[in-house]
Structures are given as structure tokens and as C-alpha cells.
Amino acid sequence: xxxxxxxxxxxxxxxxxxxxxxxxxxxxxxxxxxxxxxxxxxxxxxxxxxxxxxxxxxxxxxxxxxxxxxxxxxxxxxxxxxxxxxxxxxxxxxxxxxxxxxxxxxxxxxxxxxxxxxxxxxxxxxxxxxxxxxxxxxxxxxxxxxxx
Numbered sequence: 001x002x003x004x005x006x007x008x009x010x011x012x013x014x015x016x017x018x019x020x021x022x023x024x025x026x027x028x029x030x031x032x033x034x035x036x037x038x039x040x041x042x043x044x045x046x047x048x049x050x051x052x053x054x055x056x057x058x059x060x061x062x063x064x065x066x067x068x069x070x071x072x073x074x075x076x077x078x079x080x081x082x083x084x085x086x087x088x089x090x091x092x093x094x095x096x097x098x099x100x101x102x103x104x105x106x107x108x109x110x111x112x113x114x115x116x117x118x119x120x121x122x123x124x125x126x127x128x129x130x131x132x133x134x135x136x137x138x139x140x141x142x143x144x145x146x147x148x
Contacts (some may be wrong), residue, residue: 027077029132034070058089091144
């Protein structure tokens with residue numbers, strides 16, 4: 001009886017670990033969430049700051065988004081446990097890990113995986129009730145400016 005219980009426990013652990021590894025391998029890649037650009041608040045800068053921003057990589061990418069009418073948010077999950085978030089032409093790199101259905105960013109719980117398929121990733125920011133649906137894409141994001 002004890003052997004059967006031990007066997008069942010090991011079998012459950014094996015299935016659980018393989019499902020978690022499958023989620024980790026399925027999530028690797030670049031995911032895109034895009035939405036129409038909302039009217040942005042105009043922020044006033046002094047002339048020097050305005051000129052620096054005007055010629056930055058981020059500004060050029062934002063101009064491209066304005067031209068197409070959509071802003072894009074990209075998440076890039078790398079195999080080595082790095083997550084890069086791309087927002088408004090800027091890139092931010094973090095360590096990540098997945099435990100159960102939670103994505104930890106720099107050791108803090110940050111996203112909950114609602115659904116993951118080959119082409120679609122639905123995440124819920126832990127401090128929000130609204131899920132966000134990302135589509136898997138292949139895109140060159142090297143023009144984004146790494147901020148950290």
C-alpha cells in the first residue's frame with residue numbers, strides 16, 4: 001500500500017514537473033500586444049531635453065507607432081531566464097522564473113499565466129483584473145534602446 005502511494009506521488013510530481021517545463025519552453029520567444037494609440041498628454045520639456053528626445057531611438061520608434069496608429073508592447077522570454085519588456089521604443093531586461101502559473105520578475109510575482117498556446121499568451125498582471133492577450137511574433141527589436 002505504501003509503495004502504491006509512493007508510486008502515485010512520484011507519478012503526480014513527474015506530470016507536474018513536465019507540465020511546468022512545457023510551459024517554460026512554450027513561452028520562449030517574442031510576444032506582442034498592440035492597441036490603438038490613445039491621445040497622449042503633451043509634456044513640456046526644456047529645449048535641450050526636447051532635442052535629446054527628438055533624436056533618440058525610442059522617439060523614432062514611437063513616431064513609427066504613431067504613423068501606423070498602434071502602440072506595441074513586446075515581451076521577449078529568453079531561454080537563459082531573461083525577460084525583456086519593450087515599451088515605447090525602450091527595452092528593460094529582468095530575470096524571470098515560472099512557478100506553477102506565475103511569472104516572477106526579479107524574484108517578485110508579477111504575471112499570472114491565464115492561457116498559453118503556441119500562438120497566444122494570455123497574462124494577467126497580478127495587480128489588475130484585466131487579462132492581456134499577446135500574440136507570438138517574429139520581429140527584430142534590436143532598434144529599441146536598452147535602458148538597464
